[in-house]
Amino acid sequence: MQQSTDIHRRIAQISSHINPPINQQQQVEEGNLWRSDCRAKGGSPGFKVAILGAAGGIGQPLAMLMKMNPLVAVLHLYDVVNSPGVTADISHMDTGAVVRGFLGQNQLEDALTGMDLVIIPAGVPRKPGMTRDDLFNINAGIVKTISEGIAKCCPKAIVNLISNPVNSTVPIAAEVFKKAGTYDPRRLLGVTMLDVVRANTFVAEVLGLDPREVSIPVVGGHAGVTILPLLSQVKPACSFTKEETEYLTSRIQNGGTEVVEAKAGAGSATLSMAYAAVKFADACLRGLRGDAGVVECAFVPSQVTELPFFASRVRLGRSGVEEIYPLGPLNEYERVGLEKAKKELGGSIEKGVSFAKK
Numbered sequence: 001m002q003q004s005t006d007i008h009r010r011i012a013q014i015s016s017h018i019n020p021p022i023n024q025q026q027q028v029e030e031g032n033l034w035r036s037d038c039r040a041k042g043g044s045p046g047f048k049v050a051i052l053g054a055a056g057g058i059g060q061p062l063a064m065l066m067k068m069n070p071l072v073a074v075l076h077l078y079d080v081v082n083s084p085g086v087t088a089d090i091s092h093m094d095t096g097a098v099v100r101g102f103l104g105q106n107q108l109e110d111a112l113t114g115m116d117l118v119i120i121p122a123g124v125p126r127k128p129g130m131t132r133d134d135l136f137n138i139n140a141g142i143v144k145t146i147s148e149g150i151a152k153c154c155p156k157a158i159v160n161l162i163s164n165p166v167n168s169t170v171p172i173a174a175e176v177f178k179k180a181g182t183y184d185p186r187r188l189l190g191v192t193m194l195d196v197v198r199a200n201t202f203v204a205e206v207l208g209l210d211p212r213e214v215s216i217p218v219v220g221g222h223a224g225v226t227i228l229p230l231l232s233q234v235k236p237a238c239s240f241t242k243e244e245t246e247y248l249t250s251r252i253q254n255g256g257t258e259v260v261e262a263k264a265g266a267g268s269a270t271l272s273m274a275y276a277a278v279k280f281a282d283a284c285l286r287g288l289r290g291d292a293g294v295v296e297c298a299f300v301p302s303q304v305t306e307l308p309f310f311a312s313r314v315r316l317g318r319s320g321v322e323e324i325y326p327l328g329p330l331n332e333y334e335r336v337g338l339e340k341a342k343k344e345l346g347g348s349i350e351k352g353v354s355f356a357k358k
């Protein structure tokens with residue numbers, strides 16, 4: 001008898017850890033956030049998440065990992081091809097989230113309606129010899145259409161934008177939301193998590209540490225010199241030689257190209273990106289749930305520099321980005337890198353804004 005009471009107490013402790021009770025008033029005020037009432041058939045309480053581009057190289061492993069996330073109650077998988085097969089496959093996993101598939105633009109609105117978080121890896125990837133900006137002509141239109149759908153069907157959703165060139169696609173989404181009258185800068189985030197994941201990995205290799213113990217802020221944007229790792233702010237604190245700094249900065253800035261070349265025409269990073277996207281999406285969901293101290297780097301509408309968008313450390317909360325941290329002290333090498341990054345980033349932002357205003 002005593003043993004059964006202990007088991008019940010233990011289960012209650014575990015479930016209150018996964019789904020902490022939320023103040024009812026707060027739930028009403030925040031409008032849509034923690035859906036303790038949203039138990040879809042067979043599903044568990046949690047958030048509603050859509051992945052757009054779910055049948056792609058990133059989309060498929062991302063869908064699998066989000067299906068494993070206990071914070072997700074409903075998972076919508078949208079693509080213009082192959083989403084029924086991916087949905088059937090993922091839906092057989094015996095985890096809590098209920099999975100629904102959506103195919104083609106006619107179903108975009110159904111895929112988006114009611115979502116708390118929308119993750120967008122839709123669009124073409126690079127081939128060797130291309131820059132991310134070479135993807136602009138195709139991906140800009142895709143992101144514009146998807147953003148129009150979000151403005152119409154789930155204007156309060158948190159948006160995690162992965163499609164490249166991120167330095168331009170995030171400004172495109174912002175312009176679309178402004179035009180629709182739904183813009184909330186706290187809810188639009190360009191995903192730069194893969195740069196942080198790479199920085200942690202490469203720095204850990206140099207230091208001979210476990211990458212899970214290492215943390216490096218990566219600021220600026222998500223292309224070439226706009227990717228600016230702040231090695232002077234590494235945790236645990238340590239110093240690098242000039243050669244180590246140059247090697248690490250270059251490797252982090254060219255991590256995407258390293259994968260594109262190794263894949264030799266078969267696309268760009270997909271598996272590490274899905275891992276990074278899930279790490280980032282999970283942080284957004286923990287913020288929405290009300291967890292304290294959730295801090296990650298992201299490319300967001302910002303006043304940290306004179307540019308209207310910039311990647312830096314942000315604190316995530318119930319309304320998305322609740323605080324944007326300043327860059328902190330930079331060394332001379334980083335100050336020079338920052339000037340280079342801003343110069344390129346300004347042009348990419350402007351390109352996105354003018355496209356969306358056309």
Ligand SMILES: NC(=O)c1ccc[n+]([C@@H]2O[C@H](COP(=O)([O-])OP(=O)(O)OC[C@H]3O[C@@H](n4cnc5c(N)ncnc54)[C@H](O)[C@@H]3O)[C@@H](O)[C@H]2O)c1
Nearest residue numbers: 053055056057058080121122123124125162163164194273
């Ligand atoms: N932010 C980052 O760190 C990062 C990292 C890796 C890749 N990316 C970018 O992510 C994007 C996707 O990469 P991938 O390797 O998954 O490419 P992929 O070609 O394997 O998959 C893209 C998917 O998007 C779908 N798609 C195309 N048009 C669409 C539309 N209008 N609506 C919905 N879906 C649509 C395609 O059908 C395909 O399934 C690329 O632009 C790539 O450059 C960004």
Ligand SMILES: O=C(O)C[C@H](O)C(=O)O
Nearest residue numbers: 126164255256257268269
């Ligand atoms: O490099 C690319 O084109 C994909 C992505 O932006 C990456 O950093 O891996």
